[in-house]
Amino acid sequence: MRNAYLRVASALEEHGSKGRGTSWQCIAHEDRSPSLSLREGEKGVALKCHAGCATEDVVSALGLTMADLFDEPLENRQRPQVVAEYPYTDEQGEVLFVVRRLEPGYDGDRKTFRQFRPDGTPGTKGIRRVLYRLPQVLAEAAAGGTVLVVEGEKDVDTLAHLHVVATCNVGGAGKWSDNYTASLRGASNVIVIADRDEPGRKHAETVYRSVMAAGIPVQILEAAKGKDVSDHLAAGLDYDALRTPEWHPTNPGTQSASQDADSEDGSGSSGTHSGTPAWEEPVSLDRRALPPFPLDALGPLAPFVNATAESLQVPPDMVAFACLATISTATGGRRKIQVKHGWSESTALYLTALADSSEKKTPALNAACDPLRDIETELIEAARPEVEETRQEIRITERAMEAAEKIAGGGGGKSADREEAKADAEAAREKLLELGENPALPLILVRDITLEALALRMAEQGGRLGSLASEGGLFKIAAGLYGNNGKANTDLLLEAYTGGPYSIERIGRPDRRMPSTFLSLGMIIQPGMVAGLEKKNPEFRQSGFLGRFLYAKPAPTEYDTFDTPEVPFAVADEYAQRIRALVGKVWNTKDVVMMRLSPEARAEFGRFYDAFAQRRKPGGDLHDIADWAGKLRGQLIRIAACITLFEDPQAQEISLDRVQAAISMAPYFISHARAVFDLMGKDREGALRPLRDLLSWLRSRPDPGADFSARDAWQALKGREWAEDMDTMNGVLKDMEQHGWIAYRPMPDSGKPGRKPSSRFDVHPWVASPPVHPTNPTTHP
Structure with missing residues (x-):
């Protein structure tokens, strides 16, 4: 045996x-x-x-x-270990049982799930089965929101980090019951996200049929990459990239049950005439439903960003971008990241967030960079005596050399005196070479500055600097929006992103050469500054400068009150102390230290890199912004390094958790970059304004779903800036029809003389009953 x-x-x-x-x-x-x-x-x-x-x-x-x-x-043999616990609770949040995930699983499986009572006893016999995260599901359904149903608890938690309400049943595929469906009643929409395997598809179909039978609007989607929604998101894809599978049991379309009930033919129109159109999903007129900033990905930085955003009543994006720029600046080019052989990244970050006037852009920037400015003031005062002494010595030596040269070059006097003066001039010259140029006081941050001044300030500081600004003067100059006949030399900005060398050639004065450069940019500017930018200066994007930025287009906060919570002292002090530690242990050092990814982090990033690569190719969803997308992977590594150093300034390895957190930010950056590039290239916001005004009027009527005439629309909207005449209104109605929100209703010829009746239009059901976007429950098309 x-x-x-x-x-x-x-x-x-x-x-x-x-x-x-x-x-x-x-x-x-x-x-x-x-x-x-x-x-x-x-x-x-x-x-x-x-x-x-x-x-x-x-x-x-x-x-x-x-x-x-x-x-x-x-x-x-590797023993199974509990890697996660998932508590299932009742309606009040009381734990009923806990599911534990073990890896590796038993009997050679990759994973195993086991169920336990709250006291840790194995088994759950006699305990009521409920949906995972039941309280959140019930609250979302009661509010008429959208609930996503996935196959496993890990996927639910992944979506929860994106502020999406999702759920699953215990036991995974094949264990759904109609009792679970009862908890979804009241939801405006249920979206089943199927795993891409046979059990997952069968499970999704079971859920779909159960929910549909209960009269709840439902549809099925599946990941575009990987097996499940977690794989899909890890590949850098966002919600919009989920797709309707070919094997769908029926075609759910986009119509809700309430729309089906409006009329027997399913048109959803409140009109009673025949020939009602078969509606398809209209093209959204809303500003792109952008995901919120993933605060959890910021690790130790998240508490300060969240507390400051609440105190200032600004979007977290604005504070997060300002803080990331501050941290990047504090690294001062003294760290690089070896991603793999032949590929290293700087810690320089270029960040631009868009915010309208009076949206507290400057307070958000100041909250983030004030600790760095305080440190800068201390460094200036500490260095001032030595700097002033050296400057004085240079002035005295220059005057001594000038006086000696005057005697040595004069025609009178003794020959011996001229020779002595010549020797004095030579000694002064050698001393000036030894002293170098006038030293500058330490400088870490600048606000709005010209490109020429930026180059000089960087040269004075050894080639490194940070710029945080809310006016965007540097951005305007670089874009050629004023001065230089629409042209600007952005070579320094391009080189400083990668850390390359740069030279300043000056007539009449010695050239300044920087063997390496480092620049961090953090700008919060008004959207109008970038609207139509590519039309004004197409070369600006072609230079590659725009592709070096991470963008944010945060939605303004909906509140503005006098009494706001203060940032807790402990939170603010911890942030300030971490910035101080960065300056002391990183900025103030001379050597450049190479950081590396841990083996697990390197493997994880490699998987993300490979999955992301195809998206930039022809036919990929990022091909139209491939110039920007090509740099995103490196930018995520830079963020991972900056947060790692913020947590531990002496760290030389980037962990798996930090890389995963950075990768989880990719959908946010992609969605916001698309919105900003759309604004730069097409000025889409202005083009859609008349259509949005028309949609708002249709929804404001006593019966939003009723048909209307062109004359009705003209009488309601004339006087708007864009509504110049009836011809303009007819053009807007045509555009609205092309976007799928209205449909022209052919009118029979009455055969009577006189003025022809005004054109009439049917209205899409979504005008009266707009669905809720699953990733942004407050946003309607």
Whole structure:
């Protein structure tokens, strides 16, 4: 007999089990007749209780582990470990049972799930089965929101980090019941996201049919990359990239049950005439529904960003961008990241957020960079005596050389005096070379500055600097929006992003050469500054400068009150102390230290890199912004490094958690970059304004779904800036029809003389009953 059999049989005997060979009494329950089989296999033994006890429960009762069922030495086998726990609660949040995820799983599986009572006892017999995150699901459904149904708890938690309400049933695929569907009543929409395998598709179909039978609007989507929605998001894709699978049981379209009930033909129109159109989903007129900033990805920076945003009543994006720019500046080019052989990244970040006037742009910037400015003031005062002394010595030496040169070059006087003066001039010249140029006081941050002044300030500071500004003067100059005949030399900005060398050539004065450069940019500017930018200066994007920025287009906050919470002292002080530590241990050092990814982080980033690569190729969803997308992967590494150094200035390795957190930010950056590039290139906001005005008027009517005439629209909207005449209104109505929000209703010819009746239009059902976007419950098309 082999090792595993002898090990288990001995344990059975020690615990009083009666039996031999393959039949034994099970010690996990009261077993009067042998019901436990013990059989030898190729690599160990198999245990099975025919009374229904779980194998792991029997093994645990014997004081063994599942690894003990195998013949090979225990130390060579990785034991299952609990990697996550998922509490299932009742409506009030009281824990009913807990699901534990173990990796590696038992019997060679990659993972295993086990259920426990709240006290840790295995098994959940007699306990009510509920949906995961039940309180949140019930609240969302009661509010008429959207609930996503996925297959596993990990996917639910992944979506929760994106502020999306999602759920699943215990046990995974094949375990859905109509009792679960009852908890979804009231939801305006249920979206089932199927796993891309056969069990996942069958499970999704079961959920779909159960929800549909309950009269709840439902549809099925699946990941575009990977097996499940977690894989999909990890690949850098966002919600909009989910797709309707070809195997869908029926075509759910986009129509809700309430729309179906409006009319027998399913048109949803409140009109009673025949010929009602078969509506399809209209093109959204809303500003792009952009995801909120993923605060959780900021790790130790998140508390300060959240508290400051609440205190100032500004979007977290604005504070996060300002803080990231501040942290990047504090690294001062003294760290690089070795991503792989032949690929290294700087810690320089270029960040631009858009915010309208009076949206507290400057307070948000100041909150982030004030600690750095305080440190800068201290450095200036500490360096001032030595700097002033050196400057004075340079002035004295220059005057001494000038006086000596005057005597040495004069025609009178003794020859010996001229020779002595010449020697004095030479000594002064050598001393000036030794002293160098006039030293500058330490400078870490500048606000709005010209490109020429920026180059000089950087040269004075050894080639490194940070610029945080709310007016965007540097951005305007670089874009050629004023001065230089629409042209600007952005070479310094391009080089400083990568850390390359740069030279300043000056007529009449020595050239200034910087062997390496480092610049961090953080700008919060008004949207109008970038609107139509590509039309005004197409070369600005072609230079590659725009592709170096991460963008944010945060939605303004909906509140503006006098009394706001203060940032807790402990939170503000911790942020300030971390910035101080960065300056002391990173900025103030001379050597450039190379950071690396941990092996696990490198493998994770490699998977993301490969999945992301195809999206930039022709046919990929990012091909139209491939110039920007090509730099995103490196920018995520830069963010991971900056947050790592913020947490530990002496860190030389970037962890798996930090890389995963940075990757989780990709959907946010992609969505916001699209919105900003759209604004730069097409000025879409202005083009859609008349259509938005028309949609707002239609929804404001007593019966929003009723048909209307062109004359009705003209009478309601004339006087608007864009509504110049009836021809303009007819053009807007045509555009609105092309976008799918209205449909022209052919009118029969009455045969009577006189003025023809005004054109009439049917109205899309979404005008009266707009659906809620699952990733932004407050946003309607």
